[in-house]
Amino acid sequence: MITDYSIQAVAINAIPLIFAITIHEAAHGYAARRFGDNTAYMLGRVSLNPAKHIDPVGTILIPLVLLLTGSPFLVGYAKPVPVNFGRLRNPRIDSIWVALAGPGSNFIQALIWLILLICLVGFGVNEKFLISMSQAGITWNLGLLVFNLFPLPPLDGGRVLASLLPARQSIALGKLEPWGFFIVLGLVFTGVISALWMTPLMSFFEWLILLLTSPLRMIF
Helix, strand or coil, X not given: XXXXXXXXXXXXXXXXXXXXXXXXXXXXXXXXXXXXXXXXHHCCCCCCXXXXXXXXXXXXXXXXXXXXXXXXXXXCCCCCCCCCHHXXXXXXXXXXXXXXXXXXXXXXXXXXXXXXXXXXXXXXXXXXXXXXXXXXXXXHHHHHHHHHCCCCCCCHHHHHHHHHCCHHHHHHHHCCHHHHHHHHHHHHHHCHHHXXXXXXXXXXXXXXXXXXXXXXXXXX
């Protein structure tokens, strides 16, 4: 449980969280543009400016509540990037890539934070702030990666599942979208999603980034 709420402790978590969410949302917009939909680009959402993406509840309130309650997992969300799936060149397939672009960016960021951490330790840089921020960057990005892959709309995993299902089942799943996030939050706070989804998948992706960085760790 986190008990240090100093300005430094907040910065350690806030900086990688803002990067994680901002790049996640910009990645959705960038992928949509690549596949034919300029909606997000025209609205200025393909941007690394955090102000374009921050949601008061999802980016600030929910992560703060999780920190204060000592949740083992730190999650949050930003303002959804608008995507007109009908404008995509191949809506059924391209929508999967657009949905996966966000979690994919979090995987890459977690990998970069781990590389930074390995280099800091390997070169003997004993800077607690940078080391703690790197660790927080890994945790936030793995958490957002796994959380957003949960197969329920409006989360990215729900978008992927909807694209893979037959039309009738996809429409039925889409009807859950207005309530989907509240369902997921309920599962988070009751611990169900932590035990059955977050824990095993975060362990898997942590193992994967450790595997990918094993040559670098061998050098040090």
